Amino acid sequence: MARELWEGNATIAEAAVRAGLEAFFGYPITPQSEILEHLSHRLPELGRVFLQTESEVASINMVYGAACAGARVMTSSSSPGISLMQEGFSYIACSEVPAVIINVMRGGPGLGNVAPSQGDYFQAVKMAGHGDFHPIVLAPGNLQEAADLTVLAFDLAEKYRTIGMVLADGSLGQMMEPVEMPPMRPVRPPYERPSWALTGAEGRPPNIITSLYLVEEVLEKVNLRLQAKLRQIAANEVRWKEYSTEDAELLLVAFGTVGRVCQTVVREARRAGIRAGLLRPITVWPFPSARIAQLAEQVRGVLVVEMNAGQMLEDVRLAVEGRRPVRFYGRFGGIIPLPDEIMPELEKLDAETR
Amino acid sequence: MVTTVEIPTDMELVYKYPESLTPRSTHYCPGCTHGIIHRLIAEVIDELGVRERTIGVAPVGCAVLAYEYFNMDFCEAAHGRAPAMATGIKRVSPDKVVFTYQGDGDLAAIGTSEIIHTANRGELITTIFVNNAIYGMTGGQMAPTTLPGQVTTSSPRGRDVETAGWPMKMAELIGMLGGAVYVTRQAVLDVPSIRRTKKAIKLAFQVQLAGLGFSMVEIISTCGTNWGVSPLEALDWAKTHMLAYYPLGDTKVSDAVRELMGERVTPFTMVKSATEL
Numbered sequence: 313m314a315r316e317l318w319e320g321n322a323t324i325a326e327a328a329v330r331a332g333l334e335a336f337f338g339y340p341i342t343p344q345s346e347i348l349e350h351l352s353h354r355l356p357e358l359g360r361v362f363l364q365t366e367s368e369v370a371s372i373n374m375v376y377g378a379a380c381a382g383a384r385v386m387t388s389s390s391s392p393g394i395s396l397m398q399e400g401f402s403y404i405a406c407s408e409v410p411a412v413i414i415n416v417m418r419g420g421p422g423l424g425n426v427a428p429s430q431g432d433y434f435q436a437v438k439m440a441g442h443g444d445f446h447p448i449v450l451a452p453g454n455l456q457e458a459a460d461l462t463v464l465a466f467d468l469a470e471k472y473r474t475i476g477m478v479l480a481d482g483s484l485g486q487m488m489e490p491v492e493m494p495p496m497r498p499v500r501p502p503y504e505r506p507s508w509a510l511t512g513a514e515g516r517p518p519n520i521i522t523s524l525y526l527v528e529e530v531l532e533k534v535n536l537r538l539q540a541k542l543r544q545i546a547a548n549e550v551r552w553k554e555y556s557t558e559d560a561e562l563l564l565v566a567f568g569t570v571g572r573v574c575q576t577v578v579r580e581a582r583r584a585g586i587r588a589g590l591l592r593p594i595t596v597w598p599f600p601s602a603r604i605a606q607l608a609e610q611v612r613g614v615l616v617v618e619m620n621a622g623q624m625l626e627d628v629r630l631a632v633e634g635r636r637p638v639r640f641y642g643r644f645g646g647i648i649p650l651p652d653e654i655m656p657e658l659e660k661l662d663a664e665t666r
Numbered sequence: 667m668v669t670t671v672e673i674p675t676d677m678e679l680v681y682k683y684p685e686s687l688t689p690r691s692t693h694y695c696p697g698c699t700h701g702i703i704h705r706l707i708a709e710v711i712d713e714l715g716v717r718e719r720t721i722g723v724a725p726v727g728c729a730v731l732a733y734e735y736f737n738m739d740f741c742e743a744a745h746g747r748a749p750a751m752a753t754g755i756k757r758v759s760p761d762k763v764v765f766t767y768q769g770d771g772d773l774a775a776i777g778t779s780e781i782i783h784t785a786n787r788g789e790l791i792t793t794i795f796v797n798n799a800i801y802g803m804t805g806g807q808m809a810p811t812t813l814p815g816q817v818t819t820s821s822p823r824g825r826d827v828e829t830a831g832w833p834m835k836m837a838e839l840i841g842m843l844g845g846a847v848y849v850t851r852q853a854v855l856d857v858p859s860i861r862r863t864k865k866a867i868k869l870a871f872q873v874q875l876a877g878l879g880f881s882m883v884e885i886i887s888t889c890g891t892n893w894g895v896s897p898l899e900a901l902d903w904a905k906t907h908m909l910a911y912y913p914l915g916d917t918k919v920s921d922a923v924r925e926l927m928g929e930r931v932t933p934f935t936m937v938k939s940a941t942e943l
Contacts, residue, residue: 335758361757365750366783373747373780377754380741381721385758403744502759510739510755512719512762520733522724522742 315490320455321346323491324388324414324478327459329354331466332497333412334383335361337374339393342426343482344416347388360499368393372400372413379409380521382509384466384500388414390482391432392423401475402441406523406534410469413447413477414462416485419646427646428482428569433623436479437597444535446542447475448549449597451567455489461594463494472545479596481619483569483648551594552603556582560589562661563607565628566617567593569648574617576651577658584655586662596624601631608632612665617654618642637665684708686717688737695802697897699854699887700728703796704735706854706864707767710871711738720763721755723748727769728802746777749784752791763874765792771801774810774834781840781882788845788879792870795836798887799908806892810834813911818892833911837884841917847879849918853886853909855901862914869927878922886912 318326325347328336336355338348348364355362361378365371371387378385389397394415404411417432419425436449448468452458458480465476505511510519525531556578557563566574571592581588591607593600608614613636616625622640629638641657643649683689686708694700711717717738724732726745733740743751748766756764773781773795781793800818801807807820811833815824825833841849848870852863863885870881886908890900921931 335754337754363753363757366779369747370750370753370780370783373744373750374754374757376744376747377723377741377751378758379754380751381755381759381762383758385754399744400747407741502761510721510741511759512721513737513739514718518733518737519739520741522733524730524742 315492317488318455318491318493319346319488320458320480320485321416322350323455323458324462324480325350325354327462327494328386328412328466329358330494330496331463332384332499333360333386333466334499335363335378335385336387337363337365337371337378337385338387339365339368339371339389341390341393343418343428343485344388344390344414346485347414347416368396369400372397375411376400376404376407376409379404379411380407380510382505382511384470386412386414388416390416390418391420391429394432394435398435398441400441401447402443402445403523404475405441405445405447406443406538407521408473409521410473411475412462412465412469413475415477415479417479417481419644425646426482428484428619428648429644429646430481430568430570430619430623431644432479433596433618433620436477437599437627440475440477445538446597447477448472448545449477449479449595451479451594451596452484453568453572453592455484455487455491457594458484459491459494468549472541474541479568481569482646546598549595550598550600550602552600553592553594555590555592557589557591557607559587560607560610561587561612562589562658562665563611563614564588564590564617564658565593565604565614565624566590567596567624570617570619573649573651574654577654580651580655581658586658588658593624599627599631601627604628604631605633605635608635611636613661614638615658615661616640617649619648620644637661684712686711686737688735690734692735693731694728695891697888697890697900698728699798700796702854702860703794703863703885703887704732706860706867707765707794708736709864710868711763713868714871714875716763716871716875719761720765721759723752723755723764723766725766725768725772727772729767729769729796730803732767746772746775747780748772749777749780749789749791749793753784753787753789756789756791760790763871764790765794765871767794768796769802770795770797770799770809770811774836781836782843785840785846785880785882786843788847790874790877791880792874793880793882794867795882795884796887797836797884797912798889799833800889800892802889802892806889813907835912837882837917840882845880846882846918847920848873848881848916848923849884850882850916851884851886851912851914853904853914855886855888855904859914869923872926873923876926878920878926886914
């Protein structure tokens with residue numbers, strides 16, 4: 313298929329359509345409203361379900377309902393709206409139904425602003441809701457990845473019966489790039505819905521979907537099952553990309569938009585005689601800890617760059633386990649760090665570790 | 667020693683345990699009316715022959731375990747969100763019969779947004795709303811439906827409308843909305859009211875099956891345990907105090923629902939209804 317020029321939010325929306333999205337429930341919020349707008353004409357013309365809801369709380373609970381019914385379903389929002397959905401994430405994770413969530417992050421905390429940010433890393437990766445669970449969190453660094461990872465989010469969500477979250481940011485949502493759209497998959501017909509789904513107890517015992525387990529030992533068993541599943545995901549689904557790491561002496565770690573900025577930093581550093589490499593996590597949960605630990609043995613130091621106050625930084629430090637110095641550079645408020653700002657930080661780390 | 671009695675073949679079976687209920691005993695308190703309401707819903711679903719295509723949504727509240735008692739596909743919603751969850755189910759499964767079962771804290775406090783917008787969109791679901799003027803499961807706190815002056819564990823001097831506001835008349839509120847086509851308030855306080863409630867529940871499900879719009883049956887119920895009275899006194903208290911504030915009757919019956927009931931709708935009313943759209 314040919315590469316076409318797409319806007320980021322529309323890319324995600326169209327990729328979801330092609331992944332076989334049956335229903336979308338969402339509430340407008342900048343900088344991702346174009347996802348909702350794209351789906352508002354696309355889904356009805358394909359005979360699928362689109363509903364603009366009264367709130368993000370309603371959206372996530374409609375997603376929960378449609379997921380329980382066995383439909384391929386998603387919602388999208390941006391930071392404050394995602395906060396409102398967190399109770400629902402927890403129910404979905406415990407009930408083990410598949411759902412896809414798109415977070416096009418904006419500046420925070422509070423109402424913040426509508427500029428790109430990575431301030432929701434902790435929220436997505438560490439505390440997506442109450443109780444012990446993690447969604448699978450995919451962090452695209454360009455629009456081709458945004459399309460491909462949206463499709464993957466559905467596949468992983470269904471494979472593991474959990475939440476597949478795409479963690480993008482306002483700049484990915486608003487930029488335009490050439491994208492090769494994934495092929496159109498057929499929508500799964502209702503009679504092929506999974507056996508656990510609520511489809512009416514016709515000729516079978518009733519299916520019950522709940523996240524309530526009043527007996528302590530039973531809830532512990534549920535948790536042990538969820539933890540086993542998380543370990544399985546962590547073993548199978550870690551994804552990342554590396555740039556010039558083969559002979560790297562300094563390692564940059566950055567995800568999403570700023571990961572892409574760091575590709576430029578690596579090129580410029582090498583021109584200046586610094587052998588830098590970059591690891592860009594694609595899954596931020598599960599995190600590529602083992603590979604970072606391996607690279608930590610090889611390099612003199614690690615520089616983490618984020619559009620927040622240092623959130624993924626903690627996971628990098630946990631992976632490096634004090635083997636090498638780990639430094640941080642971040643900007644907030646919707647500001648994307650530029651190569652010219654990151655270079656001096658890398659040079660400092662270079663000097664410190666010689 | 668169990669004695670089996672053969673039903674004589676010349677006699678008609680007029681009463682049996684509904685297929686739509688599981689054989690479990692409920693966890694409800696002695697004298698609680700949830701059991702009666704569960705049974706009415708189950709009888710209606712049996713009579714309509716839709717058990718195998720019905721999906722129920724349980725609330726957070728005393729009926730949180732309703733899925734243990736209904737013999738059909740069921741899920742358990744977050745507090746107040748049953749109408750949103752039901753919306754999600756119904757939109758992707760339009761051939762199913764979907765209903766929510768909610769209490770007054772669930773529907774009239776934390777879930778007001780969801781019930782209002784679900785009703786207003788005319789979602790093809792049915793809501794059974796049980797109003798007993800108190801939070802039962804959490805131990806008898808003030809509900810949005812608690813009557814003025816009513817003592818609860820969180821309104822120890824009685825509900826003060828100056829600070830706590832007025833009891834919510836949900837049937838009236840929901841009845842005002844365009845997408846709601848059949849909204850009624852009934853009670854389960856004696857045999858006649860129980861029979862009328864069953865009729866209302868049946869109509870509410872028939873309205874859904876006919877694809878006419880959103881339907882809701884509010885049911886005045888009792889909570890002897892948390893009101894601190896005996897089951898019998900609770901029925902009397904509800905009749906005396908609750909029915910005075912919450913009058914029984916329909917708050918919305920659309921022309922299409924009247925036609926469904928076999929009532930003649932005059933052409934004038936129908937034209938008016940069309941222009942109202």
